[in-house]
Amino acid sequence: MSPAGGAAGAGADGTGAAAAGAAEITLVFDQATVDLDALQRAAYAVAAEMTADIRACGADYACTLFPRTHDTSEEELKHRFRAEVNDQILRARIAKETEPLRNLVFALAFSQTGLVEADAEGPA
C-alpha cells in the first residue's frame, strides 16, 4: 500500500459503482483495506464540497457522495474523495507508528514543570 502517492489504491474501487442518480455519486471501498475511521475523517474534511453517506455493504463500505454544487465533474469529485481517504489512511498510519514517541515527548515536556511539587506544598 502506498497511499502517500495519491494513487487511487488503498482498496478503493477505482471506477466506482454506478451513480445512483444525477446528483449522487457512489464509491465502494474494501473493508479489508480501508478503515471506517478514514472514510469518516475524509467525509468531514471534504464537507465544504460534498456530503457523504457511508454504509456497510457486505465486505465493502459504500460511500454515496452528494455534491453541494454542480460546478465540479463527477470524476473530479471521486478523485477528490479517494485522495482524501488515502491521505487519512496515511495520517492514521503515521499517528499509529509515532504514538509512543508522541506520548514520550508530551510526558517529558510536562512532567518536569515543578507543578507536582508545588501542588503538594499548596498554593504559592
Added chain:
Amino acid sequence: MKLGRAATELPAQGWQLLPLRFHRIDADSVVLTSLVGEHVLVTPGELSAVVDGTCADQDLLARLRAAHLIQVPGERLPAELLAIKLRTRMRRLPDSTGLHIFVVTLRCEHTCRYCQVSRQSAAKNEFDMTEQTARRALELAFRSPSPQLKIEFQGGEPLLNFPLVRWITAEANRMNTEHGKDLAFVIATNLALLDEEILGFCAENQVHISTSLDGPQDLHNGNRRRPGRDSWQQAVAGIRRVQERLGADRVSALMTTTEASLGRAAEVIDTYAGLGLRGVFLRPVSPYGFALRGRGGANYDVGRWLEFYAAGLDRIVELNRAGVPMVEMYASIIAKKMLTNSDPGYVDLTSPAGIGIGALVYNYDGDIYASDEGRMLAEMGDRTFRLGSVHDSSYADIMLSDALLNPLTESITLSAPMCATCAFEPYCGADPVFHHATMGDFTGHKALSAFCRRNMGVFTVLLRKMRDDPYFRDLMWRWAQ
C-alpha cells in the same frame, strides 16, 4: 572535527518517524511539520518513500532529522529536544494575562461602515466609564501574574473621554510602584481629536498610538465616515504629528479590508510607505457589529481576500527589494511560529485560545469580556463571553468562570476534528469567539470554517513564496527575529 558523510548516512529502513503531520500545498509539494512546527517541504513521492522507509536521498534525510521529523531508532535526544521546544512554545500560559483593554467610552464621532462596536453618539455621556469602574478594573488587571502589563484604551473613540485616560494612566503608574510590572500604554484612536495636550501626555507617559488607516484617501474616507468627510486627512496629519513629536516607532496603523479595498492592495501598501510607516497589518473585516449589515463592507469571500493578501505581500516584497523596509504584521507573527520556537502569543493564533489568557476587556459599564470580539458580540445581544463585572467579580471568579473555561477547553486544537491532524496546527489558533459567532459552537466545523480557510490559505501562500523565492524566505527569517 568535520564529520564524514558515512557517519550520518542512513540506510533504507534505518530511521523511524517522529510525530509528524503533512499537508499538500500544491501538486508538487507537501509540507511536513513536527510537533513544534519545524517544517520541511518534500514531493509527494518523497513523502511515500520516507514513510515506507525506502528513501535514499541522504540530504533530505538529514534535513528531516534536523527538523525532528525522523530519528535513528533508539535515540533519546530528539524526544528531549522536542519536549524542551514544546515547553518553550507554551511558556506564556502560566503568565496570563498581558493585555488589558479599557473601553473608556462607547462614544465616537466617526460612523465607520464596518464598525464592530456599535458606537454611540458623541453626546451621550452615559456610555463613558467612571473612575470607580476604572479603579476596580485596574485592581483586577494588577492581579494578573503576567510580568508585562499592557493597558490599551479603546472606544468608541477613547480621546472623547481623555480625562479618564489620563486618570487611569496616573493611577496605574501609582499602583505599579508596588507591583513592579513592565507597564505599557496604548491608545487606539482615529487621531481626529489629537491635540498638543494629548501629545504632551503621550510623550510624558511613553504611550504608543495605534490608529486605523485603510489606504488611499478615497478608500479610507469611503469606509470611515465623519462630519467633514476628512477622516483620512485627520489620520494622516495625526500620524505625522506623532512621528515628529514622539518618534517614528511610537505610532502604528491597522487597515480593514472592505470589498472596496479588493484590487487595491498595492495602493494601500504605498500609502503606508509614503507616510514612513514600516508595518502594515492586512486584515479582513470581522463578522461582528455594523460590519454584518449590507453596507458593512464584508461582501466578499475568503478566496477574494486571499488574492488581496497575496497581492499586498507581493508589493511589500517589491518595496523591501527596493530598499524600503516594510513588514506585513500577520506574516511576521506566522514567521515567528514557523521559524522559531517562540510563540508571539497573538490572540487569534494560539491554542489554548487567547481569550481571557491573552486579553481581558473592561467595558465602559464594568462588564468584563474574554476578548474584544466577545464584547462586540455582547453589543449585538449575545453575552456568551461576558465573564463578570468589575463591581462584583473577583479575579478567581473571572478566570475560573464557565464562560471562559468552556470555550477554552472545547476549542483546543490538539483535540479538535481536523485541527488535531492538520500540519498547520502549530501555526494556527482556536478562536472560539469567531466560531461561536459564525457557527454557533466554540469548536466549529473546520471544513466549513472561514477562519480555517483563511488561515490555511495564508500559510499556504507563505510556504509557496518561501519555496519559490529565496529573497522572501530571507525576509521571513528577518521578520521572525
